[in-house]
Every structure is written in C-alpha cells, then in structure tokens.
Amino acid sequence: MDKFAFIIHPLDVQDVARKFGFARRLPARVIEGALRYLPPMKVSHITGVRTPYGEVEGYFVGCPLTARQMLELPQGFVLKRIIQAGKVAEKLGARIVGLGAFTSVVGDAGITVAENLNIAVTTGNSYTVATAIEGTKEAARLMGIDLRCAHIVVLGATGSIGKVCARILAREATRMTLVARDTARLEGLAAKILYESGLAVTVTSDVKKALRAAQVVIAVTSAVDTLIGPGDLMPGAVVCDVSRPRNVSRQVAEMRDDVLVIEGGVVEVPGEVNFNFNFGFPPRTAYACMAETMILALEKRFENFSLGRDISLEQVEEISALAKKHGFKLAGLRSFERAISREEIEAIRARAEARLTGGKKVFIMS
Numbered sequence: 048m049d050k051f052a053f054i055i056h057p058l059d060v061q062d063v064a065r066k067f068g069f070a071r072r073l074p075a076r077v078i079e080g081a082l083r084y085l086p087p088m089k090v091s092h093i094t095g096v097r098t099p100y101g102e103v104e105g106y107f108v109g110c111p112l113t114a115r116q117m118l119e120l121p122q123g124f125v126l127k128r129i130i131q132a133g134k135v136a137e138k139l140g141a142r143i144v145g146l147g148a149f150t151s152v153v154g155d156a157g158i159t160v161a162e163n164l165n166i167a168v169t170t171g172n173s174y175t176v177a178t179a180i181e182g183t184k185e186a187a188r189l190m191g192i193d194l195r196c197a198h199i200v201v202l203g204a205t206g207s208i209g210k211v212c213a214r215i216l217a218r219e220a221t222r223m224t225l226v227a228r229d230t231a232r233l234e235g236l237a238a239k240i241l242y243e244s245g246l247a248v249t250v251t252s253d254v255k256k257a258l259r260a261a262q263v264v265i266a267v268t269s270a271v272d273t274l275i276g277p278g279d280l281m282p283g284a285v286v287c288d289v290s291r292p293r294n295v296s297r298q299v300a301e302m303r304d305d306v307l308v309i310e311g312g313v314v315e316v317p318g319e320v321n322f323n324f325n326f327g328f329p330p331r332t333a334y335a336c337m338a339e340t341m342i343l344a345l346e347k348r349f350e351n352f353s354l355g356r357d358i359s360l361e362q363v364e365e366i367s368a369l370a371k372k373h374g375f376k377l378a379g380l381r382s383f384e385r386a387i388s389r390e391e392i393e394a395i396r397a398r399a400e401a402r403l404t405g406g407k408k409v410f411i412m413s
C-alpha cells in the first residue's frame with residue numbers, strides 16, 4: 048500500500064505541556080530550550096484512508112519546535128530540522144510528505160525542503176485555499192451576507208494561502224482590502240488583481256483599521272500572537288480563521304455573541320481513518336493540508352504539488368476536483384474547536400441585526 052507522511056509540530060509550549068504533563072511546571076523558555084535538542088520522530092501510524100479508488104496509509108512525523116521558534120531561530124537551523132523530519136518520513140517508506148502549520152511557512156514555503164528530499168513534498172495549501180473559500184461562502188450565506196457587495200478583508204494577503212484566496216474572491220467581490228506588513232508586496236498583488244479581475248482593492252498594514260469596516264474576513268497570517276480581539280469587529284462580521292496558531296483571540300468567543308468565527312480548512316476524510324493521535328478534531332476529520340497529502344497519495348501523484356508562495360488558481364481547482372472524486376469534503380462549520388449549529392448561527396445573526404438596526408455601539412460582554 049502506498050504511504051504518505053505529514054509533518055506536525057507543537058504550535059506553542061502549551062501544546063507540549065498538554066502532551067507531557069511534567070512540562071506544565073516548567074517555564075516556557077526551559078521547554079523551548081529542551082525542544083531545540085530533540086530530533087524529529089515518528090508520532091503515529093495513520094490507517095484506514097479508504098475511498099472507492101484506493102487506500103493509503105501514513106505517518107505523523109513530529110518536528111519538535113514551536114511556531115515561535117520556527118520564526119525566531121536561525122532559518123538554516125529550522126530548515127535542517129524540517130528536512131530531518133522529511134528524512135524520517137522517507138525511512139518510513141512515505142512517497143510524499145505534507146508540511147503542517149509553520150513547517151510550510153519557514154523560508155520559501157517548501158521549495159528548499161523539497162530540494163533536499165528524495166520524496167515528493169506539498170504544503171497542502173491548495174486544498175486549504177479551496178476549503179477556506181468554501182467555508183467562508185457558506186458562513187456568509189448563513190449570516191445573510193452577499194459576498195458580491197460585502198467588504199471583504201484578507202489578513203495575510205501576500206502569503207501562500209492569502210494571495211490565492213484574494214485572487215479567487217476578487218472574481219466576484221466589489222469591495223476588498225488586503226492586509227500584511229509589507230506594503231510594497233501588497234501593492235504588487237493589488238496590481239495583479241486589477242489586471243486579472245478589474246477590481247481595485249485597498250491595501251493597508253493597519254490591521255485594526257481594516258477590520259473595523261469588514262463584513263467578511265479571511266485570516267491567514269503567520270503571526271504567532273493573535274491579531275483580532277473582541278473590540279475589532281463590527282456586529283454580524285464573519286471571520287474564517289485559517290491560521291494556526293489562530294489569528295482570532297479566544298476572547299472573541301467569550302465576549303462577542305454577534306460575530307461568527309469559523310475555523311478554516313477542516314475536512315471530513317473518507318473511510319475509517321484512525322490517526323492514532325489526538326490533534327483536537329472529531330474522529331475522521333483532518334486539516335485540509337493533511338487531506339491534500341492523502342489525496343495526492345491516493346492519486347499516486349508522487350510529485351511536488353503546492354510549493355512556494357505562488358500557488359495557481361488551476362492547482363486549487365485541480366485538488367478540489369480530486370478531493371470530490373475521492374469523497375473528501377468540508378466538515379460542518381466549526382468555531383473554537385466545536386461544531387456550530389444552524390440555530391446558533393441564526394441566533395448570532397439575529398443579535399447582530401438587532402445591534403445594527405438599534406444603532407447601538409458594539410456590545411461587548413464582560
């Protein structure tokens with residue numbers, strides 16, 4: 048049976064403490080200091096990925112560095128660790144390896160990693176884009192928002208995921224703001240979008256200002272700290288938070304009952320998949336980037352797929368079609384690690400409408 052692997056890592060030190068109880072009593076810098084000396088290792092065996100067209104098995108391989116370490120440690124050191132994790136995947140017999148979370152953010156988004164391995168590599172970002180857009184559209188529809196006239200904000204718009212999201216949404220949007228820290232790159236993207244779809248987008252590096260007027264937000268930055276707090280959103284706003292670690296603060300869930308925050312890129316896997324590892328999802332669901340790796344393995348496409356920061360619209364369309372063929376689909380909408388029902392969304396919508404028509408200032412629960 049063909050094999051795939053997927054590289055995972057702790058998002059933060061709390062992730063490490065959840066897994067290893069003794070670490071709870073240790074200061075964060077001690078935990079991170081120890082992680083620097085831990086080599087990548089096999090974490091679990093993934094079985095039961097079965098579709099009408101085939102079956103594959105795989106492995107999670109751990110690259111024990113937090114997201115912050117991946118951004119702050121010397122890039123050469125971090126890349127070496129990710130390549131070592133890829134070598135573990137090779138030894139396990141995987142023919143393709145997916146790069147999870149920040150292992151695809153570091154450096155050139157997988158290109159150097161792929162050059163140093165003898166197996167195929169993908170970041171999984173094409174299918175992440177497809178599912179983020181599908182989820183955003185569904186959430187907006189349920190909140191009564193017409194994307195064609197809504198003000199859409201893409202946070203992290205110049206990134207591997209953000210750039211294609213913006214280009215796809217620009218085909219139907221009439222108002223869009225692109226946000227990142229580097230405004231020169233934003234302007235380049237704005238010019239490309241104007242050329243491709245005729246839409247003149249606004250660009251800014253002021254996250255808070257952009258959010259204030261946003262009805263729909265796709266959050267896909269590589270920030271390790273949250274960017275969206277409870278006071279930043281207007282009533283009725285829809286946010287699709289694709290970022291891991293999250294861009295939306297948990298306080299938004301606690302303090303704002305009039306906005307809808309959904310998790311981007313959560314997918315139902317066909318068959319009786321057993322990950323033999325708890326990454327906080329319900330059974331038989333995975334991140335879209337994991338799903339892309341499985342789909343390519345099922346298709347025997349042992350070639351590099353989503354690499355670098357210029358993913359094409361065709362790649363997104365192709366992986367979506369293959370996902371459909373094999374029976375992968377968006378899992379129901381989820382918000383802060385739990386499923387959110389139609390009734391709950393209707394209640395959010397009603398509260399938002401009442402606040403907007405009542406002309407009151409945004410109400411923040413304490």
Ligand SMILES: NC(=O)c1ccc[n+]([C@@H]2O[C@H](COP(=O)([O-])OP(=O)(O)OC[C@H]3O[C@@H](n4cnc5c(N)ncnc54)[C@H](OP(=O)(O)O)[C@@H]3O)[C@@H](O)[C@H]2O)c1
Nearest residue numbers: 148203205206207208227228229268269270290291312334
């Ligand atoms: N849910 C899933 O299935 C899934 C799958 C893959 C990846 N992800 C997550 O998605 C996120 C993005 O991944 P990516 O590969 O697209 O990353 P990327 O290519 O590195 O892009 C990151 C983007 O965020 C911007 N950015 C970074 N820090 C920022 C800040 N403080 N304020 C505003 N903008 C900021 C960057 O531009 P500037 O540097 O100019 O600011 C860039 O536009 C990561 O959190 C990753 O873990 C999730």
